[in-house]
Amino acid sequence: MDPKVSYFKTFISAAKTKSFSRASKKLSVTQGTVSNHISALEKYFDAQLFLRTPEGVDLTPEGEILYEKAEKILNNINDARQYMRILHEHPEGTVRIAASTTPGENLIPNIIQSYRAEHKDVDFDVQITDSEKCFKLLESGQVDIIAVGNLYDKSYESVIIGKDRLVLIVPPNHRLVKKGVAKLSDLLKEEYIDREEGSGTREAFKLALNNKGYSTMDLDIIMSLGSNSSIITAVSEGYGVGVISEIPAKNAEEGGHVKIIPIEDLDLTRYLYLVKGRKPKNPSAVKSFWDFVSE
Known part of the structure; x- marks a missing residue:
């Protein structure tokens, strides 16, 4: 021995x-x-x-x-x-993060900025992809932390970093704008622009449909796109309607590109999560960042 x-x-x-x-x-x-x-x-x-x-x-x-x-x-x-x-x-080094579109574009930059105000020797490498691919990167050890809107694997340690609401967006001249509100039955009649496979937004919307006894098969899906911004562009140009995160939707509405229409009989609230890998490459920096977010 x-x-x-x-x-x-x-x-x-x-x-x-x-x-x-x-x-x-x-x-x-x-x-x-x-x-x-x-x-x-x-x-x-x-x-x-x-x-x-x-x-x-x-x-x-x-x-x-x-x-x-x-x-x-x-x-x-x-x-x-x-x-x-x-x-x-006094942690130093790089924390590798993979983030899905909504938390990656709207939450992670502000969190990192706040953290770096206290820990200037820690850098961040952030890549944006869909939630499912984020988990694959975490499992393979290519990233230390992921920020996602759907927990594909609940065995990892996670913390809620925000609450999000999915909303229906339509072109500014759409018939539902005058109505001011929509029901699920209205959505089923529309040409629908979906998020890509693996998207947390898509999974949250699919779950909401399932809870009402429907599935994405009941939608008239004309195309699937890889980001909120691409759906906003397609909707603003009149190709159809879509469901995306409320944060970018509000920005697009303020810019006059789309209109937000509440779906009164569909619960589209979800949480956004930070998920930690089991074997981070830089344990001290990752622990410091995780503790900061978890406070």
């Missing part, structure tokens, strides 16, 4: 005090424990480390060699612990 750090501490104490009994008192352990630690080291190195004398113990030549090396080993361990403590207090 490989020796433990405590064995080396016992050995050094015995060498300095020249006594197993004095070493046991100094370390607050039994003399039997001291003897067992020394015996384990002698067995591991296949060498006698101490000579017993009437006054106590003296190091053998082999013991002298180990004493010099053991002190360096313990000093290196203490140095490493000190550096790690400093790194935890």
Whole structure:
């Protein structure tokens, strides 16, 4: 069995005090424990480390060699612990994040900005993709943290970073604008522009439909697009209607590109999550960022 750090501490104490009994008192352990630690080291190195004398113990030549090396080993361990403590207090390096469109474009930049106001030595590498691909990147270890609108895998540690509402957007001259409100039955009659497979928005909308006894098969889907902005563009140009996050939808409505129409009989509220990988590449920086977000 490989020796433990405590064995080396016992050995050094015995060498300095020249006594197993004095070493046991100094370390607050039994003399039997001291003897067992020394015996384990002698067995591991296949060498006698101490000579017993009437006054106590003296190091053998082999013991002298180990004493010099053991002190360096313990000093290196203490140095490493000190550096790690400093790194935890003042993290540095890069945190790799994959984010789906809504949290990636609307929440993560502000969170990072707030965090970096206190931790300027931590950088971020953020890539935008859909929620399903985010989980694949996390599982493969290519990113440390993901920000998503759907928990495809609930076995990971997660924290809620925001609440979102999906809304129906239509062209500014659409018939539903005068009506001011829509029902699910109205939506089923429209040409619908869907988000791509793997999108958290799509999954949340699909779940809302399922809760009402419908599925995406009941929609007249004419195309699937990969972002909120592309759906906004398609809707503004009159290709159909779509359901996207309320945040970009409001910005598009203020710009006169689309109109938001509430669907009164469909619950489209969802949460946005930060999910942490199990083996981050930069543990201290990731822990610091995670703790900041979780406060």
